[in-house]
Amino acid sequence: MQPSDHEHCGDQGLVLALDIGTSSARAAIFDSRGTLLPGTLARAACRLRTSEDGGAELDPEELAEAVEGLIDQVISVAGTRPILAVGMATFWHSLLGLDASGRPTTAVLTWADTRAARVVPMLRERLDPEAHHRRTGAYLHPSYPVARLAWLRAEYRSIWERTTRWVSFAEYLFLRWFGQATCSISMASGTGLFHHETLGWDLPTLEAVGLQPSQLSAIGDEPASGLRATYARRWPALTRAAWLPAWGDGACSNVGSGAVGTDRLALMVGTSGAMRLLWEGMPPEPPQGLWLYRLDRRRPVLGGALSEGGNFIDWVCREFRLPSLDELQEALAACQPGAHGLVWLPFLAGERSPGWAGHARATLSGLHLDTTALEVLRAALEAVACRFVLVYRLILAAVPGERLIVGSGNGLVNNPVWAQIMADALGQPLALSPEPEASLRGAALVTLERLGLGSLEALARPSLEGAHQITPDPDHAPAYEAMLARQQALYRLVISAGL
Known part of the structure; x- marks a missing residue:
């Protein structure tokens, strides 16, 4: 048009x-x-x-x-x-x-x-x-x-x-x-x-x-x-x-948050979670663990999706009788990564990326008499971050290169502790998109391109001007690697047992 x-x-x-x-x-x-x-x-x-x-x-x-x-x-x-x-x-x-x-x-x-x-x-x-x-x-x-x-x-x-x-x-x-x-x-x-x-x-x-x-x-x-x-x-x-x-909506979320091009990777946490790379060009053969969709005939979307996001954290808060996340930010931030010794497989609705074990269900290991509900919540936040690390590494292997990770979605942007956990687990800076309605604005920008009122890249990429950037704490990297290893060990046990 x-x-x-x-x-x-x-x-x-x-x-x-x-x-x-x-x-x-x-x-x-x-x-x-x-x-x-x-x-x-x-x-x-x-x-x-x-x-x-x-x-x-x-x-x-x-x-x-x-x-x-x-x-x-x-x-x-x-x-x-x-x-x-x-x-x-x-x-x-x-x-x-x-x-x-x-x-x-x-x-x-x-x-x-x-x-x-x-x-x-x-x-x-x-x-x-x-x-x-x-x-x-x-x-x-x-x-x-x-x-x-x-x-x-x-x-x-x-x-x-x-x-x-x-x-x-x-x-x-x-x-x-x-x-x-x-x-x-x-x-x-x-x-x-x-x-x-x-x-x-x-x-x-x-x-x-x-x-x-x-x-x-x-x-x-x-x-x-x-x-x-x-x-x-x-x-x-x-x-x-x-x-x-x-x-x-996932493709539009990339656009609306400014994550367009192979040098920008979207990390979205809303009700569920996703990590996506959207660019103009030929798509690769999709590697195992990731999916391949499209925005249109010229733009592939490579990534992974988790059934867990804000829905999982809301469930933990509700079932463990915790106050709102806003009230818990200071207490959660005071927890040391992995110090609780808990391991979550956060599959309340089955696993999607990267293993796609639809029959898998949530598992919590490591509970003891001194475990607190706050520790269960902190472990849940870290568990989802570890699943994103697996997706991130698959995307990096499929499409190598340095890129800015763009965070969006109310589950992430409105939860500073979780945003820091994500940056620490990934070992990469995280730029939080200032756009509160990324998918909605993305739909508008794609529409404008279709009308001939500008290229998608020119319309979308300035969206990150003034974005708040979270820097990972390198001292926390060993703790997250250890958590990921424990999570994967539990995952192998659960999957092999058909649980």
């Missing part, structure tokens, strides 16, 4: 950005320099339904109505300046079934849903896991739609037979709004059904789960237009806007 496609591509033009996560959704208006317009940011909570058997779902109607309500709010305060485009970041790995009339046959199944773990061994018999990983950049793991499709087909035949189309939540929104939808390259790349060389659906994988390409949306990054009459009346300010297919 070039600037000539629109008559208002100067400073007077605006873009509407959406960021839809599993715990909340946000919307705001940005100007052509990527600056958020004051008073336009709106938020809505999302209600993730969990169950004892590992379910983690969202209600598609409820979530769609919440997103549409956010759009109502932000355009009501945008004024008369034209909104040129709508860009959207949404959570990767979602899956939703639709019947022939477009009605949902399932809830929105999220990455945190682990119920598909029981069909992964069967799926591994049908597909060579290593060859599948090389082609798709993903894993035969319950966090991916590929496993959830196999699970639904095996255990819910009535749903499977009623479902004529499988989509991500972002595609469902476009079907509501326009009556048609494509699956962006970015969203397709996180399904485990996408072939990185052809940029199309991976036929061997589709065959293994019993799908035809016609049951999935076409893959493409072209904007949509022509709002349905109901929505055109509701959003007259958006009838001429270009609506761009959604990008993965």
Whole structure:
């Protein structure tokens, strides 16, 4: 898309950005320099339904109505300046079934849903896991739609037979709004059904789960237009806007925090955690332990994801009856690294990177009569940091070079002790992004590039000006190496025992 496609591509033009996560959704208006317009940011909570058997779902109607309500709010305060485009970041790995009339046959199944773990061994018999990983950049793991499709087909035949189309939540929104939808390259790349060389659906994988390409949306990054009459009346300010297919929220988080290019590595800790490298160029063959997704056809995203982040720390605080993290900062900082002697495997929702043992569960070792709840919490913070060290070393081996580590996400930026623990464990300086809504702003910046209003690098990289930098304490390095060694020893025992 070039600037000539629109008559208002100067400073007077605006873009509407959406960021839809599993715990909340946000919307705001940005100007052509990527600056958020004051008073336009709106938020809505999302209600993730969990169950004892590992379910983690969202209600598609409820979530769609919440997103549409956010759009109502932000355009009501945008004024008369034209909104040129709508860009959207949404959570990767979602899956939703639709019947022939477009009605949902399932809830929105999220990455945190682990119920598909029981069909992964069967799926591994049908597909060579290593060859599948090389082609798709993903894993035969319950966090991916590929496993959830196999699970639904095996255990819910009535749903499977009623479902004529499988989509991500972002595609469902476009079907509501326009009556048609494509699956962006970015969203397709996180399904485990996408072939990185052809940029199309991976036929061997589709065959293994019993799908035809016609049951999935076409893959493409072209904007949509022509709002349905109901929505055109509701959003007259958006009838001429270009609506761009959604990008993965992780990729947008890199962009919004300024982590664009091979010399900048994003470390994000929100509800969950991730470490990602995003750049323009040819992707490498994904090494074991890491995944490979895309922002678009030109930009790969290499990294690893943890199911643990703020959710794990919140669980520890709640179950061990601890005060808020804000109240505990001074006491946590006074603890010496590893002095508690505890070892956590923090897999409350199974392991993702780097071992991808979906069946693994959290384990705490080393408890004694003098162990305190504060020590359990400090050990939990250190345990997640050690998992990130493993991911960091794999990324460094795959794409060598010096780089700045950019920290983002409320779980990290709002927890100074954890940020210091991360820097100490990694042995690298950590620049904390000053951008509180990285994925949201990232969606706006990618939209601006698509409009021809600047290169992504020029728009994104200045985001780190004035970032607070945390320096690692070299005296703590031996303690973290010892903690990592103990954690890996416990990991091998637990995995070999099938626990």
